[in-house]
Amino acid sequence: MDHAIIVAGGKGLRMGGEIPKQFLELQGLPILMHTINRFRDYSPKLDIILVLPVDQQEYWHELCKKHSFNVNVRIANGGDTRYQSVRNGLAMIADNESGVVGVHDGVRPLLTVDLIERCFAGARMYDMCIPVVPVVDTLYHIGEGNVQRADYRLVQTPQCFPLSVMRKAYNQPFSEAFTDDASVCSAFTDSESHIDGEPTNIKITRPVDMAFAEAILKGGLNKPVC
Numbered sequence: 001m002d003h004a005i006i007v008a009g010g011k012g013l014r015m016g017g018e019i020p021k022q023f024l025e026l027q028g029l030p031i032l033m034h035t036i037n038r039f040r041d042y043s044p045k046l047d048i049i050l051v052l053p054v055d056q057q058e059y060w061h062e063l064c065k066k067h068s069f070n071v072n073v074r075i076a077n078g079g080d081t082r083y084q085s086v087r088n089g090l091a092m093i094a095d096n097e098s099g100v101v102g103v104h105d106g107v108r109p110l111l112t113v114d115l116i117e118r119c120f121a122g123a124r125m126y127d128m129c130i131p132v133v134p135v136v137d138t139l140y141h142i143g144e145g146n147v148q149r150a151d152y153r154l155v156q157t158p159q160c161f162p163l164s165v166m167r168k169a170y171n172q173p174f175s176e177a178f179t180d181d182a183s184v185c186s187a188f189t190d191s192e193s194h195i196d197g198e199p200t201n202i203k204i205t206r207p208v209d210m211a212f213a214e215a216i217l218k219g220g221l222n223k224p225v226c
Contacts, residue, residue: 008106034109123160127189131197
């Protein structure tokens, strides 16, 4: 069985409101529910683990009742860091389980099923599959030497790995260098793949992102190009 760990521990301080950003509504549905729906659309059999801070879990259950949201997910407690949150999600998976694990930001609700499929498929061929998109803005380097924009990519999620790789990686001590799951797992992979992400697979962190997301959903701009 494959697994998805959806991490939703943000407080939404940059959004300027009291409601955590993962619970803000897009077209009448909380962001987090859009995200979960995409993974359930990918596979009805997928084991979805939602990582939420303890003090947000009651509110989440209230939202599920309000929106009649009955998608089956398991809840893990959020940690003080993303590393700890993902580790708590992994702890929900039985020791005798196998398969691929995809870790995704709860506030990236605009990904397509096509992207999820490609990420999980890549992790079955390699030890790590990461979606990336080109840098389109000019980079300004403060320091010596030149920076070539073509040499850089913006990293997205879901980031997918065989469960065996994830278990090894998340048994190591925490480091400040762990900025995402790829940085945690990089020392435990024999091969990796970087696939094309999606420009519309944005992480919602600011009010302008909400407006952009509304426009994308309304216009169907996050449909995969055939």
